[in-house]
Amino acid sequence: MWSFFHKLGSPPWLYSISGVILRWLLPITLVALAVGLTWGLLFTVPDFRQGNSYRIIYIHVPAAVVALAGYYVMAIAGAINLIWKMKMADVAMKSAAPVGAALTFVALLTGAIWGKPTWGTWWVWDARITSMLILLFLYLGVIALYEAFDNKEAAGKACAVLCLVGMVNIPIIYKSVDWWYSLHQPASIKFTGDSSIDTSMLYPLLLTIAAFYALFTCCLLMNMRAELLQRGARTSWVKKLALAGKST
Amino acid sequence: MYFDSFDALLTMGGHGGFVWSAYLITILVMAAILIAPGRRRKKFLRQLAGELKRSRGDPNITEEEV
């Protein structure tokens, strides 16, 4: 049990084990994404109210779910870095930020594209959209703070504090935006309730959600591998790897 | 498959442009976040290998550089 944690703190071990994991996970992810998206795009029946535009749900919802989960991954990694001073947690936190930001961006963009045929406008100040926008700001804040520090160890800790502050704030932000929206909600916009989703639509959605989680994990691991090498540029295992010329 | 013809698949009852552009952008972003870290890693390894070879005075490398 403890040896596992000791190994987790060792960059060469983490580098090689993540390589092994990726060799399996990456193909599975790609297949799951391909199957899930094709299923949703081609083989489901259209929603009786929204028509075919609802097919965007198979990218919009998974991206939003995983973007939010990604922030928690980042914040928990930051907390581990602050409490137990684990360098690998810092690597994980830094690597999660760009992936999470990209997924948040996808969720916002697909939401806007979905909004045009559904509500007749690209952007509504809807509670969920607004909180996703704020989530994107939080991600960008973390990335900007990390880049601003010259001392990367301090950068990691400062970002960890910021992530934790953000994590405490996310429920508050979400609730307040939700409440704010219900106060201002224009009557012209109708949402289809979450519970109304048919099982024939639900299964591909669950598949794509799982695939997006796997995608996040893959990107996180690949970012971590690149980061591990860059941080260990002066260590012998990285030099050996570079001289071996092996790219896997 | 739900759609009868390729044409129906493309237009999706008037929503095709929205659906396809959303999927296309998502796939582009996904490709970017999947490819970028690998490229960063390989570029770094190439650079480091070059630096190490140069600092060791490898004749094959120095000749090319001069």
Next chain:
Amino acid sequence: MSPPGSLQFCVRLLRRQLVLAVRRPIEIGNPLLFFAMVVALFPLGLGPAPDQLAGFAPGILWIIALLSNLLTSDAVFRSDFEDGSLEQLLLAPQPLFISVLAYIGAHWLITGLLLALVSPVFALMLNLPGSAVGTLVLSLLLGSGVLSLVGCIGAALTVGLKRGGMLISLLVLPLYMPVLIFGSAAVKAAVTGAAAGPYLAILGAMLCLAIALSPLAIAAGLRISIDA
């Protein structure tokens, strides 16, 4: 001579910060001047129609208060960081949790409290109904406390950075949003004659939470910035 207790220490720090501020009155005046100038921008941009302005007034006043709070929070720790007294504070035996409350308290007294007290003037300039002015002052009093507490987290994290000014707004503005929502909602409720109490209560709850948690983050942020 025994070292002062933590509360006594906190009061002395607070007095020091206030004395420093009073010696440079321009620093106190700047946020107020900023507030006045931005208030003047809105009629120029939105048009001078009194009814329209009155409708936007709660939001306008709250956004300006938020911005002037943000602009001043950048400087809370900066001069003490540069002359090294912040490092002394970190080494002091008194708990940092209490000491940073003195800094925040001073910042709130200089910006938040003053802004809340002069806000009725600007509210009348923007044609806000007189019945809502009391709520505006109260909501600003409570809300600017939260803003100061949250803004100081950003200040603590960026104090060691040369180019911190723009960054702090990136970090802190998303965290300000709940305060803005409930603060302006309280004023709007007062304008329409609805009960503003619940909104003020939520602002108070946010203030309690921020007092309990943000000094922890600020203390951690200061230690990181000093170490860097």
